[in-house]
Amino acid sequence: MKIQTTTHVDILDDSILWNNLKAGDEKAFSLLFEKHYAHLVRYGNSLSSFAEKVQDCVQDVFTDVWVYRESLNDEVVVKAYLLSSVRKRIARLNERDHIFRKTTSTDSIEFLFDFSVEHQLIADEETLGKVSRLNKLLNDLPGRQKEALYLRYNQGLSVEQIADMLNVNYQSANNLLHRALLNLRKEWKGNISILVLLSSSVF
């Protein structure tokens, strides 16, 4: 809409916006919405295949944030709070949709998201080959491990926050992440050694 240099939205600190919002500042609400809406929708889409309902859920989360702003905690990490609220809402939605199926809290939802390869930052074929194999391994991981990785390394949440969101204790969340990386490393090493063998046998 305007000339873009750096968007001022990014500079504004979440917790400042959060506290202004709690005090009834509508502008702060709008800024927070504009800043987080897109990535919340993307996260939601990885938990549900009904894109329209996901947008609805995210909007409902923001609706509640404003309507019940006075009872919001001011010590929260805003991003983690919003992600977690979206997750809960989608879980509730899923439960409603599968009313005949026995579902248990947020565990009923599955992370459907696939990581992609960052092509723009890869210049040579060799790196591309490596990254593509790694990417395939990543996407073959169980949904829960993938979700933990996503929350940790793409959204930048802490292990505590992830544990909270996935409804497990700290140790389990840690294990989830650790296991994901362990699996990958094992496979990855195996792959590499096969490759090394293959290429050495050619010569």
Add this chain to the structure above:
Amino acid sequence: MQERNNYTEVEDFLSDESFRTWVRSEEDYEHWEEWALENPRRAKLVEQARLWLLAMNVPETTLSSADIQSALESTLVKITKKEATINKINSPVQKLWRNYWLSGAAAVLLFGLLLNWFYKDDFVSENSIVTYKELIHDNGEGLVEQTNNSDKSQIITLSDGSSVLLKPNSKLSYPKIFVGNERKVYLSGEGFFEISKNPKKPFFVFANEIVTRVVGTSFRIKAYSDQPNVEVLVRTGKVTVRSNELISNFGKKEEEVVLLPNQALRFVRQEFTFNKITDITQDESLAHSVGNIEQLSFEFTDIPVAQIFKTIEQAYLVKIDFPHSKLKDCHLTTSLSDQPLPEKLKIICKSLGNNTSYEMNGNQVIITSNGCE
């Protein structure tokens, strides 16, 4: 940053926000590259962590800023509704909504409801087909009429800065200057509208039997008097469409339809029905009628200004004269998708520098500039 000297695992790097920023955006505030090269074992670990992050990419969002704005508006409507129900339960009533938000979608909805009340008990009108002529006649204000008899689209600039790209064999009537609280224009044929934002003065397009109401957005209307359908196709923002009051109670109940970007509406004149089309790519006749302007992107990242002018020429079928040699090294990063033509030109001139200005004469645009700053 001393911490990183103790990193021994890939995880340590992955968890480091500054490291992630370096890999993903190539912005190396903390000199990761230099640090990695200090020691070969470290370099290997860094490279490994880098590959992981590259394999763990999450694609950019596909939501445009217009999508986010319309989502924000929908959310505000939800809030208004929710607060209304809460207030009903807990009096005293809290006054939470100030003008700031009411200007948007909430106002649109209110307006629609009021209309419903007004026209509910109206007399049944005998006229079922509304023509451009009647509409103009009804208006009474002094209107300017512009007819496009050429074989190419023509650009019309309105007094509020909005622009309309009028197709051949089409007519638009509009007041020379908009007065009062509403902006009203009348269309016969087809036009692509880009409306300058002004929540206090909603913009109405009267076209055959339908009325399209917007605050600031862009959309296409196709309303030829001799064709069986009237169509509205939205590109950005949000518009509401209802039937014209002249026919609204012709044995049918008043209908109002809200359209979002890439949605369209077809009004079947014979049957008085509104058909909402949520996927325009699936509709052959609509997909066909999308013009140049809807296909061209106005998102520019470090693009030579000559190229930007060329895009504008193609979209609006205007001719732009500018000092080529003075502007040859000027690049701009800007997003002009949601702006009428005069606004686009204004933004470009402003970002090139104080000494740049434009002048518009029909379909001829002249840029004067001493180069960019």
